[in-house]
Amino acid sequence: MAKQLRIVPEKCTGCIQCELACSFVQTGTFQPARSLIRVHLFDDQASYAPYTCFQCDEAWCLTACPVNAITISPVGAKAVIDDLCVGCGLCTIACPYGTIWYNPDTHKAIKCDLCAGEPACAIACPTAAIEYAEAPAADWLGPWAEDLNKTYSEMQTASVAHGGAQ
Amino acid sequence: MIGGWTGTVLRVNLTRGTIKKEPLREDWARDYVGGRGLGTRYAWEEIDPTVDPFSPKNKLLFVTGPLTGTNASCGARYMVVTKGALTGAITTSNSGGHWGPELKFAGYDMLIVDGRATQPCYLWIHNDEVELRDATHLWGKGVWETEETLRKETGVPDTIVASIGPAGENLVRFAAILNDLHRAAGRSGVGAVMGSKLLKAIAVRGTGGVRLADPRGFMAASWAMKAKLKESAVTAEGLPVYGTAVLVNVINEHGAMPTRNHLETVFEKAEDMSGETLTDTRLVANKACFACTIACGRVTMLPGEASNKFSVSTSPRNWKIAGEGPEYENAWAMGADCGIGDLDALIKAGWLCNDLGMDPITYGATLAAAMEMYEKEIISNSVTGMPLRFGSAEALLAMAEQTAQRRGFGNLLAEGSKRLTARFGHPEFFMGVRGQEFPAYDARAVQGMGLGYATSNRGACHLKAYTVSPEILGIPKKMDPHTHEGKAEITKIFQDITCAVDATGLCLFLTFGVGLEEMLPQLVAATGTPYTMETLTQVGERIWNLERLWNERAGLGKGSDVLPKRLLEEPVPSGPAKGLVSKLPQMLPEYYQLRGWTPEGEVTAEKRHELGLP
Numbered sequence: 001m002a003k004q005l006r007i008v009p010e011k012c013t014g015c016i017q018c019e020l021a022c023s024f025v026q027t028g029t030f031q032p033a034r035s036l037i038r039v040h041l042f043d044d045q046a047s048y049a050p051y052t053c054f055q056c057d058e059a060w061c062l063t064a065c066p067v068n069a070i071t072i073s074p075v076g077a078k079a080v081i082d083d084l085c086v087g088c089g090l091c092t093i094a095c096p097y098g099t100i101w102y103n104p105d106t107h108k109a110i111k112c113d114l115c116a117g118e119p120a121c122a123i124a125c126p127t128a129a130i131e132y133a134e135a136p137a138a139d140w141l142g143p144w145a146e147d148l149n150k151t152y153s154e155m156q157t158a159s160v161a162h163g164g165a166q
Numbered sequence: 167m168i169g170g171w172t173g174t175v176l177r178v179n180l181t182r183g184t185i186k187k188e189p190l191r192e193d194w195a196r197d198y199v200g201g202r203g204l205g206t207r208y209a210w211e212e213i214d215p216t217v218d219p220f221s222p223k224n225k226l227l228f229v230t231g232p233l234t235g236t237n238a239s240c241g242a243r244y245m246v247v248t249k250g251a252l253t254g255a256i257t258t259s260n261s262g263g264h265w266g267p268e269l270k271f272a273g274y275d276m277l278i279v280d281g282r283a284t285q286p287c288y289l290w291i292h293n294d295e296v297e298l299r300d301a302t303h304l305w306g307k308g309v310w311e312t313e314e315t316l317r318k319e320t321g322v323p324d325t326i327v328a329s330i331g332p333a334g335e336n337l338v339r340f341a342a343i344l345n346d347l348h349r350a351a352g353r354s355g356v357g358a359v360m361g362s363k364l365l366k367a368i369a370v371r372g373t374g375g376v377r378l379a380d381p382r383g384f385m386a387a388s389w390a391m392k393a394k395l396k397e398s399a400v401t402a403e404g405l406p407v408y409g410t411a412v413l414v415n416v417i418n419e420h421g422a423m424p425t426r427n428h429l430e431t432v433f434e435k436a437e438d439m440s441g442e443t444l445t446d447t448r449l450v451a452n453k454a455c456f457a458c459t460i461a462c463g464r465v466t467m468l469p470g471e472a473s474n475k476f477s478v479s480t481s482p483r484n485w486k487i488a489g490e491g492p493e494y495e496n497a498w499a500m501g502a503d504c505g506i507g508d509l510d511a512l513i514k515a516g517w518l519c520n521d522l523g524m525d526p527i528t529y530g531a532t533l534a535a536a537m538e539m540y541e542k543e544i545i546s547n548s549v550t551g552m553p554l555r556f557g558s559a560e561a562l563l564a565m566a567e568q569t570a571q572r573r574g575f576g577n578l579l580a581e582g583s584k585r586l587t588a589r590f591g592h593p594e595f596f597m598g599v600r601g602q603e604f605p606a607y608d609a610r611a612v613q614g615m616g617l618g619y620a621t622s623n624r625g626a627c628h629l630k631a632y633t634v635s636p637e638i639l640g641i642p643k644k645m646d647p648h649t650h651e652g653k654a655e656i657t658k659i660f661q662d663i664t665c666a667v668d669a670t671g672l673c674l675f676l677t678f679g680v681g682l683e684e685m686l687p688q689l690v691a692a693t694g695t696p697y698t699m700e701t702l703t704q705v706g707e708r709i710w711n712l713e714r715l716w717n718e719r720a721g722l723g724k725g726s727d728v729l730p731k732r733l734l735e736e737p738v739p740s741g742p743a744k745g746l747v748s749k750l751p752q753m754l755p756e757y758y759q760l761r762g763w764t765p766e767g768e769v770t771a772e773k774r775h776e777l778g779l780p
Contacts, residue, residue, distance in 0.1 A: 013406075013461035015454035024385070030236050031375025033271065040658065046450040046465040046488045062212055086487035124237070126392065165459035 002076035004135045005112075005119060007050050011129035014017070014041050014048035021124035025115060036112045037121045037130075049128055052121070053078070053099035053112040061111065064094035067111070082106070142148040168195055168460050169379030170232030170692040176274040176296065178289060179224055179365050181281030185296050190275050196695055197778065199669035199702075200231035200275075203256045203709040205247030209256060210712055210780060213442040215720035219251040219355070220337065220362040222282035228269065228277040228328075228368070231671020233375040235267035235456075236539070238388045238688050239395055240673035242266060242456035244351075249720070251362075252339045252528065252582050253601040253625040255521075256716045259356045261328075262455035262673060264394035265370065268326040272372025283364040288329075290320060291370045302310040306332060308521040309344040315371045323694030328658030329367035331355045331523025337361055338580040340528035344520060344589035348490035350456065352525045354602060354624055368778060379694025386728065387687035391680055392459050398679030400641070405675065406630070407463040408441030410494035413442045413606075418502075420647065421741030424604065427500045427534040428597045428732055431608045432741035435507025439497045448472075448513060450488050459465035460675060464491055472510045476563045489517035492526075493626065498606035499530025504537060505556035522570035528582055533565055535595045536575075546591055550575045587766050592732055600625035600722060605723055609733045611743035612637050614645070614653040617753045620727045622765075623713035629674055631660040641678060650749035654756040660707035669705060676733050708777045711761075715769050715779065724766045727754060 014126075019035035026034050059078050061069040069084035070091060080100075087107040091100050100111040114132070122132040131142035167190075177186045196205045205227045217223045223686075227247040234241055244266030250257035269277065272291050279289075286301040298660060304312050313327040313328040327345060333359035334341035341357030342350040351357075378384050389537045390440025395401045404412045417423045418436035425433040437443060444464065453463035467488045492500075492512050498514050501507060519526040533554070537543045540554035547553060554561050568576025578586050583603055587595040597604050609616030614633030619626040628634075633656055637647035645652060663682050667674055670689055683699055690697055697705070733748045758765060762773045 013452060013454035013458075013463075015456070015458050015461060017237060018456060020457060024237065024381070028376055028381055029375030030374070031271065033373035035373070044488070046453070046467070050452070126239075126396075127461070129427045147578065 002134070003114075003117070003132055005052065005054060005114070005137055006131045006133050008129050008131075009047060009049040011085050012039065012048040012050055013127055013128045013129075014039055015123040015126065017126060018050055018121035020132055021120040024112075025120045027110060036099070036110065050121070051099070053097065055114070056097070059108075060094040061091035061100050064090045066090060071101060072159060073113055073116065075114050075117040077112065077114040080109045082108050168192055168232070170376065171275050172270060172273050172374070174274050176277045178279050178379075180279065180283040180298070180365060181285065183283075183298055185298070185422070187555035189522070195232070196691050197705070198709060199666065199689070199705050201229055201234075201245040201671050202247070202665060202668035203241065203705060204276070204744065205229035205245050205708055206256065206670065206712050206716065208276075209247050209757065210716055212278070213249055215249070215716050217249065217360055218253060219249045221743065222280075222360055222363070224362075225365065226279040226356070229277060230266045230270050231669055232693050233688060234671030235270040235379065236384070236388070236515070236692060237457050238672060238692075239459040239613075240455070240676050241671055242458060243668075243671050243673055244269065245354045245668065246351040248356055248359045249339070249389055249561075250602075250624060251358035252343070252557070253723050254416045254418075254720060255354075255600050255624055256713050256720070257354035257356060257624045258668065258713075259343075259351035259353050260344055260668065261349045261351040262458070263349030264326045264456045265328045265345035265349070267456045268370045268372050268509065270372065270376055271374050272370050276369070279360075279363060280363060280562065282362065286364050286366050286746045287370060288365065288367040290318070290319070292322065292369065293372055293374065304366050305335060306494060308332065309520050310347055312367055313347060316367060317507055320369055320371070322371045325369050325371045327367055327369045329523070330627045331570065332519060333522045333524035333580075334358055334361035336522055336570065337367075338570060338572065339582045339585075340525040342525050342533075343505070343606075344523050348520050350520065350525070353527065353627065355365055357523050376434070378692045380658070380691040382488055383691035384688060385723055387691050388429060389610050391684050391688060394684055395459055395679045396675070397564060400639070401460045401675070401679030405460050405678070408715060409452070409462050409464040409512045410440030411439070411444055411492065411497050412465070413441070413494045415442065415632075416638065417607065419742075421738065421743040422608050422638065422647070423498065423502050423606065424597070424608045426505045427503060427531075427538040427595065428604070428741065429538070429609060431611050431738050431743055433502035433507070436502065438507040439501045439509050439512055441494070443509060448509065449749060453490070453756065455673070457642070458496060458673065462675065464493070465489075465515050466491065468510055468513055476514055477565060478514070478563055478636050487519065491516035491520070495606050496530065498601075499527045500532075500533070500562055501532040502606075503530050504562060505561050506562055508559045511559035511562055517568055517768075518563065518566045521567065524570055527605055528567065528603045529569060529579070530598060532579050532583040532672060532760050533587060535564065535587050535597065536579060536589060538595050539587070539590060539592060544592055546552070590732050597730055599729065602626050604739045607634055608738070608743070609729060609748045610738050612647045613650045613749055613753070614647070616733065616748040616750050617653055617657045617757060620729050620750055620754070621657070621661075623710070623717055623756065629744060630664055631657050632664070632674075632677075633657055633660055635677070644682065648746060650753050654753050654760055655698050657753075657757060658760050661710050662703055664706070665709035666706035668700050686721050705778065708779060711769050711773060711777055712779055715774070718768065727767055
């Protein structure tokens with residue numbers, strides 16, 4: 001079983017040590033704007049959620065790439081091969097999670113490659129909200145999306161029952 | 167350029183509407199490190215100490231440190247330096263959250279605001295693009311709504327906002343500057359100075375990075391410090407689990423919790439407002455500032471009925487969601503000092519202070535002084551408009567709004583307790599130093615704190631020489647809190663070291679878990695400047711003396727290191743500290759001597775020369 005980034009938002013305190021660690025790997029400086037993992041601070045709900053590529057099985061980025069510049073690395077990460085990437089940006093459109101970006105400095109696609117098996121974000125996280133652990137290819141957005149879907153259809157049903165949206 | 171800095175200072179003149187960028191004075195950055203030190207050096211050069219705090223000539227400095235914006239644990243701080251509206255002294259109020267780092271990411275080490283606008287405005291800093299924008303539509307709005315509105319208005323969701331609430335606009339003398347909803351440069355009235363300039367907010371978004379002199383060395387040093395923090399009982403457990411209010415029971419059990427305007431030092435309802443009770447009943451989550459691995463922030467929620475118990479008119483929609491706090495200091499000031507043990511009232515009053523943008527310590531302590539005058543029938547309903555009995559949670563909530571709006575009796579509370587008590591002919595009920603109210607430790611029960619308060623350059627403050635650490639918590643080693651012996655020395659050391667920490671951009675709370683020597687390697691690797699413990703401590707001493715000199719020029723020199731009569735002459739009536747008064751008169755001469763000052767407490771020419779002061 002391959003190791004994955006396992007994210008537990010309940011443990012996150014919003015300190016963004018993961019963003020700082022990731023940006024340090026990318027740029028050698030501390031530059032959260034260049035981090036490939038982002039912490040979303042939902043202050044209203046007291047909820048902080050780190051968010052990055054979870055190396056999904058479908059790999060839309062890989063499928064969409066016209067020049068086969070995205071490969072599966074030895075640790076199971078979908079990784080961009082800079083020498084092949086032509087910077088067309090198709091992968092950034094294909095990814096349903098929005099976790100592959102176009103880097104304006106290098107004119108290449110850029111995404112999480114699990115730091116070749118030693119992910120800096122997981123190492124930096126002080127509360128183990130991000131762990132690098134053996135797990136089935138996690139679809140950690142699944143339950144959340146399902147919940148949301150349910151709420152949405154309930155709302156629609158309720159709205160129909162009340163004679164349409166007001 | 168020294169590592170850790172961007173090398174650029176942003177200068178905004180509100181009178182002329184000009185925005186300029188200029189190089190950072192690297193020599194000052196080296197000699198004063200940054201933050202509190204660098205800001206004080208600029209203030210020495212640029213702010214006339216005799217000027218009125220509300221004059222357009224007073225300047226407002228927002229200063230980061232070399233470690234602000236790095237991944238050093240707690241490298242989140244920015245320092246606001248100005249002439250304090252409450253004190254008339256130099257003030258250095260700092261705040262965490264994400265604003266300081268964001269300013270650096272936008273490309274600026276510090277921001278200097280000068281002059282006064284002709285109408286409400288806000289500053290929008292988006293990397294290189296900086297502009298002053300109209301804020302008429304924001305005037306009168308609370309901090310929380312201001313942040314939300316500005317994020318929409320700039321169209322950049324990641325915008326970080328520092329702003330003032332109605333309290334700052336109305337020149338409440340203890341108004342604060344808030345960022346990230348609940349983080350505050352809280353004391354001495356920095357928000358009132360911002361209000362006097364008609365500057366509502368500073369919205370920042372930066373996408374740049376912080377470059378260090380020795381990145382690899384820095385990473386190793388920063389990991390070492392984080393590991394240390396994980397080993398300390400305070401930074402690994404006490405603060406993240408219970409927050410700063412973990413101190414409520416500890417301080418109360420030592421009989422050191424000022425109660426009912428310092429009439430007593432043990433509060434009978436302390437348990438009700440303790441960190442333990444807060445965690446068990448009202449805590450939703452703990453929250454970290456930028457890069458903080460401690461995460462002491464308290465996200466709290468008032469469920470259903472508790473939320474409706476006290477009706478307030480301010481931003482009613484906000485009271486349904488989670489807010490933050492109370493911290494130990496505001497739980498004490500609005501709680502024990504006013505005789506109020508109702509945790510829900512304290513939570514709500516804390517949120518209210520954040521949204522209205524004012525310092526809950528001075529607000530609570532000022533209300534406590536008013537309550538004492540009310541109980542002693544010096545003032546009555548005809549002045550106050552409502553009963554101000556000790557223990558009245560209704561008064562606490564109602565007066566918070568009136569104070570921020572300067573309505574009714576709130577207009578007098580808004581002046582702080584020194585001016586309030588003097589107005590009614592009873593200055594002896596003012597519990598503070600240099601016009602600023604005491605924080606939550608009684609100077610009779612913790613002798614070192616008394617000396618620290620009396621000599622604190624920004625007025626009474628718990629953040630300038632926290633001798634509670636050795637005297638009560640036993641960090642780094644235990645001292646007897648009831649004796650004055652050895653306190654002059656420890657106070658001087660703590661003052662100097664605190665100055666140094668405040669200059670780095672790190673949070674003072676680190677010192678619960680690590681010493682300055684553990685922070686030092688990060689600073690050296692980040693800046694590339696070979697500081698040693700000796701030179702860094704001297705930086706601290708340099709900062710302390712420069713602040714003192716600035717105050718001397720402001721007319722707050724000789725004879726101003728005093729405590730109220732109550733602490734010097736009225737013994738503690740009960741509890742573990744029963745019978746004690748502050749031994750300040752015995753400590754001061756020794757302190758002046760250790761500082762190398764004159765017997766009257768003036769900085770000597772030799773000291774200035776030794777420290778390389780201007």
